[in-house]
Amino acid sequence: MGLAASRAPAGAGMIDYHKTYRSLEKALESIEEKGERSSTLAGILEAIVAGPGESLGITGGRLYAADPDRAHYRLEHTVGRSGRARPGFTVSTDYRPIQRLLQEGFLLMEEDDPDFDASIEGRVGARRFAAITVGKDGRHFIAFTLGEPIDPVRAVYLLGTIRHVINLRLTQEHLLHDLAEARQIQLSLLPEGPPDFFNFDIAARSVPADDVGGDLFDYPLQTPKNLGVVIADSCGHGLPAALMARDVITGLRVALDVQYRLTTAVERVNRVVAKSALASRFISLFYAEFEPSGNLVYCNAGHPPGLLWRAGRITRLKRGGMVLGPNPRARYERGFEKFPPGSTLLLYTDGITEAVSPAGKFFGAGRLERLLRETRHLPAETIVERVFAAVDQWSPTPRADDQTVFVIRRP
Template sequence: MLLQTRIILFVLATLAVVAGLLIGFSSLREEAANQQARELELNGLDTAWQLAVAGAAGRIDQSLGRLAGDPEILRALVAEERGTLTARVTALGLLSGRAGQGGADKGGETVSDVNLFAANGTLLYSSDPALDAAPLLNRALLDPVLAGQRLARGVRLLDGNRLIVMAGAPIYGAVSGDGVVVGAVVAGLGFPAALDVLRKNTGGRVFAVGRDGSPLDGASDPLWSAVRQRINPADREMQLLRFDGHRYALASLPVADLAGGRVATVLIATDITLAMEEHALWSVAYGVAVLLVLVLALGLLYGYLRQNFTVLDGAVQALQDISHGRAMGYVELPSGNDEIGRISGAVDVFRGVMREIERTAGQRERRLRRQQRFIRRQMEALAVTLEDEARQSLLEELRQIESETHDADSSQSRGVGDELGLLALGFSRLATRVSTQQVQLTQMVRDLRDALADKRRLISLQQELEIARTMQLTILPQVFPELAELDTAARMIPAKEVGGDFYDFFPISEDKIAVVIADVSGKGIPAAFFMLIARTMLRAIAESGVGPAETMRRVNNLLAAENEQMMFVTVFYGELDLRTGVLAFSNGGHNPPLRVTRDGAVIELERCQGIALAVMPDMPFAEKSLRLDAGDMVVLFTDGVTEAFNGSDTMYGDARLVEAVGRQVTASAREGLDGVLSDVARFTAGAPQSDDITCLVLRWRGAAGA
């Protein structure tokens, strides 16, 4: 075989091997790029699904806000009134009926499921009409909500076959001036609502199947016949399928339940027919281009060898002629036109080619470095918009990426694609942080809006409480009748806007005056309501003239009969005969009044049998009486006077009260009242008032006849 033929065959084999390796490496790189593209597409679709669930949960938040902010629902939750909760939720019109697996709720502010829980976790209301309706959340998921934390939004499997998107929130109430969790509200929306948002966001054809592969949504789509043959519910993957002349990328995304575990699979089919056709055309074009380059290279090589081997052929022919004795065949060869020279020429050609390749590679490397510097500046500019901690973390990651790039350059272990992959990773992390910060800012704006709404409601409540305070004070007697026999003064100072103490002074006949002082258990609005009820009943029964003991007994029975809140009231009730100065009285667990005689002695009125009203029905009450001497003063008070504390947590006490009352021997009723209350105020010296303070002072001047 001729030398030129061997060289041509060797070069041909070499080029074929190189071409095969190039095509193989290109195929492997293309497959890796396709795998990375599929993973990125799955991540993007997974994010789109999370956004779809968040969008559906956002619609639920509107209903949660209306339920959690409704005062009637708040009151019914505290009182655990199931009937009131049912009526109020129905009146709000939030329920749109349950959305099945084949359709979605189209309302803007309606939900398909609602649960209301008490603070102890008891289910007080469920939109499920079944008698043994299961709660939307089990106790493990409900406890964080009752602890005042926001419930993570997500998908929930109910009744073993019904999927909903749900969200929950705690309900806060005002008790003793502090906002505490008094219950929780959980609402759900049909699972197809999230699928509709996903269709809108992705523009693809969306399907959903259960854990067993049964269709939940999209079965009416003609593409379903091809999709159901590719369903693998437990895997997160991207598949290719053909249908009706089109090619689709089918993504499978498992859906997790709030309690853990897979409950469904969402499938998204995207038409990639045009992209696949374009890719096929580029592949064919690439193959044809490689083949043309090989043919052209072989043709040029063959021509080059044929041209340069012509002299050698002549020399060989001349040698053959000489060997056969034919000198005429001798051909003088040009100098340097031997095989070594030709090989040297070929090496020079290859050296020039390699020099051009290196120059081109250097230009490409410099261009890549400029691009990397530009990308880093852009990433640093974006990092400025992040919070300090996130910005420092991102800059540290950039430094790590640069370090890995330098290591790759020094070790020659990475290529341009690896460096671009590192930059792509940095961009991905930056995008994640920017998205996270945007979500946090959105949540902060929503929380600020809720706080402003709560502030407006608080201001409204304070205005209403001030009106209630004014009304309560006007109910109690402020001006006492001018009597020749009796001088009277009284005052009630509530610890909060409204109080539970009260006093009263009213005639029950032409010759008898009733005096009352009482203290309801607790403070605030509940005590004020109970005070009004007790005062009304006491006045109504006392005016019948049955006497102190019988009056107390009847009032006790009436209050105890309807006392579901287990409240009670201590009462001192007396009837003063203006003709004789005899004070008949009965005491229901109240502090005994103090009597100040003309000589300055302070005597506690005799105690008599009787417990606080509303504790137990049919309890006996004793009745005592005493005759007042002209000039005697009687001071009635509640425990808010004796149990007042100063800044050192020292109690005012009975001894100080006796001393203060003893100094009012010659004072009028108004002066004596002011003297006692002023002494209490000096003692507390601006310390917070812990209980209602009420005091009533009587100065007996003597019978009219005397």
């Protein structure tokens, strides 16, 4: 009989749903993703039959996958009692139990059911079985051989729980796979090390709050006469923020490659962000170009101001315009500064200044400026380390936002 037609009587509440759920979760904890969906499902099937399966009355299990034309389901893996059938055995999608299974999502069948075909089920050694579809695409289903008759109400709860736990696991693995890919994208955009530009001393570090962050830094322009550096911070963090930051850095590289003026390049990237599928998001950006002579030109698109130490004082570099994204027609302006020997530029994202102490106070730009005064004479890498150490001491809890520090010195 189809499980969708069953109704739970008053006594159904005695079924320990949570205990069953926990036992299934525990059985699947050791199962690692195998890359291929079928391999992962085979491991899950083995864990269920060998673990909580016995207490659920399961004596064997089979994993089926649809052929490309969806005309047959092919047996891919067996566990426990599975009769004479071997991987490769096929069942037509015209078989009525399969049609019922695909329609309802799960099925319980005894040999006295009119749709039960003994010639098919005898091959897999089943006189009664339960089956569930797994995943969202209908490509796989799992069938369990049942040793004894099972109460239909109990079957509803048990099969529903098994199906939910498996689908939750598959969804989790899919998300982790997407995150891993996004992480690889992000890492591919981060430079391996600073460029060699005369005697400039350069260091940077980015630490995401999640597996994937929305902060990025880069050196999009490197010529014998110019060095371009950029730091960007996409609103929020995680996968959407990382994808947005990726698009901005890539767009800036392309714009500079065709020799657009600094502000023209930023304006073109802004229009791309405003028209993107993630137009509800925005991103701040600070871009600067250095010349060997010490000239510095920059554009600050809604980013925390760069801190320039020069001749005994700190100058906040604010000139530019609004964040990228909200207004596709926004205009941006350049800022000009001198960067003589002894100067240090500290760039950062708001995850640094907005790190919160246990007392609920921000780290703040003032503390960052004092830290720059104290460390300005040190190597760039040491300054970066000191900033992160100070922030970690101030805010010992897990990071609530991505954090990036970028230091350029001219000894």
